[in-house]
Amino acid sequence: MRIILTILTLVIFSYAKAQDKEVESIKSQAKKFSEYMMNGEREQVVAMYTSDAKIFPADRDILEGERLANYWNPPGERSWKTSYHRITPVEIKVMGNEAYDWGYYEGTSSNGEQTSDWRGKYVIIWRKIEGEWKIYLDIWNRIKLDN
Template identity: 50%
Template sequence: MKIYSFLLFLFFSSSLCSQTFIGNQKDIDKILSNIKSFSVSVMNSDYKSIGLAYTEDAKIFPNNKEILKGKEAIINYWVLPKGFKTKYHKIKPEEIKIIGDEAYDYGYYEGITLRPDGSESNWKGKYVIVWKKINGDWKMYLDIWNSIKQ
């Protein structure tokens, strides 16, 4: 009985945090790689690479702000004030679905910002990204997110 209960626990707990990825595996892998690279760029304050992650006509929908359009506005959004650093940034997709040369993904993000005084701010939220395949690479076209109160 103990083994049966343990197996049921494993089955139900694994389904609670399961991911659903639908589409060509090579494209899924590229999107996942781009997600990881984006987080690295954010942590390194590599604004050029952040800009390259988006399409030329991209739009972002930051929490409590107007829609920002185009790479220049998007890059300016990501530039941190002097003395601030993103110490940790991770995007955790729940679902990725590829439909032709477009895809969407949604899930959760989390991070830690280091302030000039040495203190840290932890944050997390949920997001949706619409991707476009351009010249064999997947770029973010629409990027919307909002925070979750901790």
């Protein structure tokens, strides 16, 4: 009986360690997303998504494919720059090669004349593809800031 309990404890411990590793990997991807936003690397932002990803921006249709890419990297010159972007997960749950992540985001954008601070909530469904976590579904909406 002791051997079975020891094996079971080791299995549970190993599973928990694997979960922790995957959660940290997802947090690292979220941090990269923010870095790409602040550096204006919009192509890299788009590359964080799976090839069949969908985004659900507030007050807009669901976007995928070229429409998703154009949302993050619109044709022509973009006048607003993001100087601050941060994702704060509240919960990340990994289930094999898929995971969900929900929490808050915040940031600051400017067009040189005006500055806009923003904050909101999000839910992301992640997929692990070839060892890397990518965003499959991404929904967010703003929270009114108290000023």
